[in-house]
Amino acid sequence: MDIRTSSRTVGFTESVIREMTRLAMEHDAINLAQGFPDFAAPEDVKAAARRAIDLDLNQYPITWGELELREAIAAKYERTYGMAVDPERQVCVTCGSTEAMISSILGILDPGDEVVIFEPYYENYGPDTILAGAVPRYVTLHPPDWTFDQGELRTAFGERTRGIIINTPNNPTGKVFSREELELVAELCGRWGVVAFTDEIYEHITYDGAVHVPPATIPGLEDRTVTISALSKTYAVTGWRVGWAVAPPELVDGIRKVHDFLTVGAPTPLQHAGVTALGLPEAYYEQTAREYAERRALMMEILGVTGFEASPPRGAYYVMAGIGHLGLGSDVDVAEHMVQHVGVAVVPGSSFFSEPEPGRDVVRFSFCKRLETLREAGARLRKLVP
Numbered sequence: 001m002d003i004r005t006s007s008r009t010v011g012f013t014e015s016v017i018r019e020m021t022r023l024a025m026e027h028d029a030i031n032l033a034q035g036f037p038d039f040a041a042p043e044d045v046k047a048a049a050r051r052a053i054d055l056d057l058n059q060y061p062i063t064w065g066e067l068e069l070r071e072a073i074a075a076k077y078e079r080t081y082g083m084a085v086d087p088e089r090q091v092c093v094t095c096g097s098t099e100a101m102i103s104s105i106l107g108i109l110d111p112g113d114e115v116v117i118f119e120p121y122y123e124n125y126g127p128d129t130i131l132a133g134a135v136p137r138y139v140t141l142h143p144p145d146w147t148f149d150q151g152e153l154r155t156a157f158g159e160r161t162r163g164i165i166i167n168t169p170n171n172p173t174g175k176v177f178s179r180e181e182l183e184l185v186a187e188l189c190g191r192w193g194v195v196a197f198t199d200e201i202y203e204h205i206t207y208d209g210a211v212h213v214p215p216a217t218i219p220g221l222e223d224r225t226v227t228i229s230a231l232s233k234t235y236a237v238t239g240w241r242v243g244w245a246v247a248p249p250e251l252v253d254g255i256r257k258v259h260d261f262l263t264v265g266a267p268t269p270l271q272h273a274g275v276t277a278l279g280l281p282e283a284y285y286e287q288t289a290r291e292y293a294e295r296r297a298l299m300m301e302i303l304g305v306t307g308f309e310a311s312p313p314r315g316a317y318y319v320m321a322g323i324g325h326l327g328l329g330s331d332v333d334v335a336e337h338m339v340q341h342v343g344v345a346v347v348p349g350s351s352f353f354s355e356p357e358p359g360r361d362v363v364r365f366s367f368c369k370r371l372e373t374l375r376e377a378g379a380r381l382r383k384l385v386p
């Protein structure tokens with residue numbers, strides 16, 4: 001054959017998470033695989049989107065984001081975390097946090113640069129680094145608390161390290177990185193001249209009093225952090241594709257260049273609706289967290305009665321659960337069996353590891369669903385155990 005794909009696509013496969021959504025649809029299974037809500041977005045936010053379309057805000061946005069949205073992003077970081085963000089020079093609005101991460105990595109790292117990644121990790125970070133020609137250095141998070149060994153983190157840093165990816169609250173483990181852990185990261189980033197790329201998409205979803213600490217608020221990290229988040233999870237609009245990267249101007253320059261040529265911009269009317277979303281009162285975030293706590297409690301109860309061994313996550317909306325009691329084979333076998341014969345889709349654990357072995361005896365459940373959806377999933381899962 002004289003046609004082929006580029007060698008840069010050879011090192012990774014298509015997303016298993018998104019493949020599970022396809023299979024869930026094919027088998028009419030409840031989708032506890034890909035993490036997207038099945039409940040309504042806030043009415044005010046939807047109305048703002050409709051209004052923006054009616055006002056004909058339907059042409060290209062400013063490539064790095066409509067000014068009103070950049071101002072709303074800056075104001076929210078100031079209000080919520082006391083972070084000073086210049087909307088003119090420190091923000092790049094992107095097509096979701098997915099694009100924010102890959103544009104940031106492509107805009108800041110060179111081929112051969114090393115990137116520290118905590119493992120298990122959200123699967124996109126693998127292809128993100130491969131497409132940039134960067135070299136991942138994995139540091140293990142150990143269950144049940146998903147702690148890491150300080151010595152292992154220290155030895156992962158060296159002359160070639162240029163980046164570290166920190167996803168807090170974490171997908172898939174639910175870990176919420178503590179201030180002390182982030183201070184160690186700050187020390188190492190300062191010593192080795194490293195940029196922190198932080199995925200904080202679950203910033204408003206924490207449990208049991210766990211507090212989200214944005215790495216950029218840690219002394220030493222404020223001038224070397226790319227803070228990434230999006231409307232998607234906080235406001236239940238994952239399909240809108242509106243996210244952002246916030247960083248020092250020197251770094252934003254590189255991110256904006258890549259972003260401009262990749263996508264030009266995120267959807268204009270939805271950026272305007274984002275201004276309304278980011279302006280919602282504190283009560284909205286409190287209610288969101290309360291509702292997620294109910295979903296988590298129900299998910300843990302279902303896993304308990306069906307014998308899946310799991311510890312409650314401290315943040316985000318996923319739980320890694322052991323499958324040893326089923327006797328149905330590997331994580332992939334179990335995920336296939338469940339989607340086809342039980343009617344519940346989950347993600348095989350190995351999707352979150354660089355080598356499949358450590359993920360072979362777990363699957364990931366996402367519980368960002370209505371309680372009735374979770375109850376129905378629970379009823380189906382009971383078929384798995386006698």
Ligand code: GLN
Pocket residue numbers: 017018033034035036098122171366
């Ligand atoms: N973060 C979501 C998950 O892990 C998926 C996001 C996406 O598919 N873009 O399921």
